[in-house]
Amino acid sequence: MTPLTPVQRAAYWRRNRNLMMKLMVIWFLVSFIFGILLVDQLNLIRWGGYKLGFWFAQQGSIYVFIALIFYYVRAMRKLDKEFGLDAE
Amino acid sequence: MDLAQITYLVVGCSFALYIVIAIWARADSTQEFYVAGGGINPVANGMATAADWMSAASFISMAGLIGISYNGYGGSVFLMGWTGGYVILAMLVAPYLRKYGKFTVPEFIGDRYYSDAARVVAVLCLVLCSVTYVIGQMKGIGVAFSRFLETDYETGLYTGMVIVFFYAVLGGMKGITYTQIAQYVVLITAYTVPAIFISLQLTGNPIPQLGLGSTLQGGDTYLLDKLDQILLDTGFKEYTTTLRYSTLNMVAFTASLMIGTAGLPHVIIRFFTVPKASDARRSAGWALVFIAILYTTAPAVAAMARLNIMQTIEPAPNSPMTIADRPEWFKTWEQTGLLAIEDKNGDGKLQYRADPTENELVTLDNDILVLANPEIARLPNWVIALVAAGGLAAALSTAAGLLLAISSAISHDLLKRTFMPSISERGELNASRGAMALAVFGAGYLGLNPPGFAAGTVALAFGLAASSIFPALVMGIFSTRITREGAIAGMLCGLGVTLFYVFQHKGIMFVSDWRYLTGLGERWFFGIEPNAFGCIGAGLNFLVAIAVSAVTREPPASIQSLVEGIRLP
Numbered sequence: 001m002t003p004l005t006p007v008q009r010a011a012y013w014r015r016n017r018n019l020m021m022k023l024m025v026i027w028f029l030v031s032f033i034f035g036i037l038l039v040d041q042l043n044l045i046r047w048g049g050y051k052l053g054f055w056f057a058q059q060g061s062i063y064v065f066i067a068l069i070f071y072y073v074r075a076m077r078k079l080d081k082e083f084g085l086d087a088e
Numbered sequence: 089m090d091l092a093q094i095t096y097l098v099v100g101c102s103f104a105l106y107i108v109i110a111i112w113a114r115a116d117s118t119q120e121f122y123v124a125g126g127g128i129n130p131v132a133n134g135m136a137t138a139a140d141w142m143s144a145a146s147f148i149s150m151a152g153l154i155g156i157s158y159n160g161y162g163g164s165v166f167l168m169g170w171t172g173g174y175v176i177l178a179m180l181v182a183p184y185l186r187k188y189g190k191f192t193v194p195e196f197i198g199d200r201y202y203s204d205a206a207r208v209v210a211v212l213c214l215v216l217c218s219v220t221y222v223i224g225q226m227k228g229i230g231v232a233f234s235r236f237l238e239t240d241y242e243t244g245l246y247t248g249m250v251i252v253f254f255y256a257v258l259g260g261m262k263g264i265t266y267t268q269i270a271q272y273v274v275l276i277t278a279y280t281v282p283a284i285f286i287s288l289q290l291t292g293n294p295i296p297q298l299g300l301g302s303t304l305q306g307g308d309t310y311l312l313d314k315l316d317q318i319l320l321d322t323g324f325k326e327y328t329t330t331l332r333y334s335t336l337n338m339v340a341f342t343a344s345l346m347i348g349t350a351g352l353p354h355v356i357i358r359f360f361t362v363p364k365a366s367d368a369r370r371s372a373g374w375a376l377v378f379i380a381i382l383y384t385t386a387p388a389v390a391a392m393a394r395l396n397i398m399q400t401i402e403p404a405p406n407s408p409m410t411i412a413d414r415p416e417w418f419k420t421w422e423q424t425g426l427l428a429i430e431d432k433n434g435d436g437k438l439q440y441r442a443d444p445t446e447n448e449l450v451t452l453d454n455d456i457l458v459l460a461n462p463e464i465a466r467l468p469n470w471v472i473a474l475v476a477a478g479g480l481a482a483a484l485s486t487a488a489g490l491l492l493a494i495s496s497a498i499s500h501d502l503l504k505r506t507f508m509p510s511i512s513e514r515g516e517l518n519a520s521r522g523a524m525a526l527a528v529f530g531a532g533y534l535g536l537n538p539p540g541f542a543a544g545t546v547a548l549a550f551g552l553a554a555s556s557i558f559p560a561l562v563m564g565i566f567s568t569r570i571t572r573e574g575a576i577a578g579m580l581c582g583l584g585v586t587l588f589y590v591f592q593h594k595g596i597m598f599v600s601d602w603r604y605l606t607g608l609g610e611r612w613f614f615g616i617e618p619n620a621f622g623c624i625g626a627g628l629n630f631l632v633a634i635a636v637s638a639v640t641r642e643p644p645a646s647i648q649s650l651v652e653g654i655r656l657p
Contacts, residue, residue, distance in 0.1 A: 004656070009652065009655075009656065012655075012656065013655050016655075020179045020180070023175070023179065024175075024179070027172065027175045031168045031172050031342065032339055032342065032343075035164060035168055035342075036164075036335060036338050036339055036342065037335065037339070039161075039329075040329075043328070043329065047301065048301040048302065048310070049300070049301040049302055049303065049310030049311055049312050049313065050300070050301040050312065051312075051328055051329075054161055054164075054312075054328045054329070055301070057161065057164035057167070057168060058161075058163075058164050058167050058384075058387040059297060059300075059384055059387065061167075061168050061171075061172065062167065062168070062171045062380050062383055062384055063380070063384075065171050065172055065174065065175050065376060065380075066373065066376050066377055066380055068175055069174065069175060069178045069179075069369070069372055069373035069376060070373045072178060072179055072369065073178075073366070073369045073370050073373055076366065076369060076657075077366060080366065080657055085656060085657050086366075086657075
């Protein structure tokens, strides 16, 4: 693996940080916003026996968390490849 | 075979399995002892992390906390908090610490902040939070034994100590990893099987996560609506909407558990066992998958078992059951003190009400929901035996992970890196075994003579991890400007203010006579309860560290390149 130039390293780190930032916004949205702050409004919507806000707080947020981590894993694998950092 | 025999058989088999694994997975080097050689498959490590993480509290107490104490919706703080932390762990902590490629959490803090003082402060935080945590696990082992196998608490605790001693001292992280994988399989089976049965009985849907949103058998009433209705009729608050104190308190509580999770050393060191930084990310994802199987089942168990209890006690509105005719499981659990009834109005019937002057179910312990769940739902004996083995697996696996975090901090950070740098590899391996043995005995002693603070331990462990360790790690990775003075001041302030608030409410070291400033009242800081205070301590830690760093000399150039190095995979 050829060592990255300082400019490339900064670019890699910036892309990683932007990706994290986006995913953390979703993380915050499904837990703190949907699950707690907007729970009363969402509870007006029903999904079968679940009130939607309650569902986010006790089920939905957890499923989204899993999806976020695996999305991050995939996106980072692509980023590593792009910068030639995936070699063993 | 009667229940006791089946339970002995199931628990005995699970223990034999752990011992076989221990003999097979001996550690021969410090690398194997601390990080299992660093070659664990990320999926396998995810499973081991799940067992490491899910403690006696998750397995035995959490569903009851949600279903009873926190009355449904309020319990969401545990569900979101204890899973959302893995997102932070996967993105902000684990891959970078894995890239750094050392053995312990204080080691990173000591190196990054170029200071033995920072290393020692980190060891102090680690030991404080891990020791308080491990006492709870030892108690869990003793309690599970005494309830299911009808031995004394002491015998149960000794047996648990011998098992942990065997595979933790012999195998270190390597032995612990493989036993944790086996323990995960035992505990998740034990948790989901009764949940599937009870969901089938109540809703006809075998998947508890779907059953919770389904209609009840033989009708078109939704389960949650029925539960809301029954609770309102008996004077309780609605299950699906009741807050834990306030919206702000729930936000703080969830945030504290999330960042506490991402700062717990015994969880972080599990990610040192995989080959690469990218594997650490993947492993965190798998850990959350395995954890989520239990954490999405728990709210179903909580609501369904609560409904079952309510309906057993009062099959139809205003016709409570006659106390003399109460089911057998009721009497069994009364003997353990987890249930207690008192016929206050003398009508021979059991009224379970929210109003304490009318309520006749005077004790309903949170743990009953999971422990007695199979009996309440009239499930076969082997299911009850399985729950016993599962509870023990949960407690043993977490205890082992914590003991490793403690012993490696002592043998590696204090001896090798600070006080005896010339110690040989063989000498350090022996020292780590010795430290592990000491930690097992220490934890056993504290389990036998639980200090007053045992009850509040989990809250304290999360508060400490959140307010001291997590900020130091994140700032160490994401900023090159934080100095050693800033980090040390930040850790001590975060730790100090969290201890101050918790002890102000509960007494110093949880001795209730040692409370101070009681004039401030309960939850005086914006209505936030002590268990939810970790995020405030963490916020202060960040502020202090940034402020102090701004006025102290910036870190040496070697630290700049260290930080830049860990940012690349």
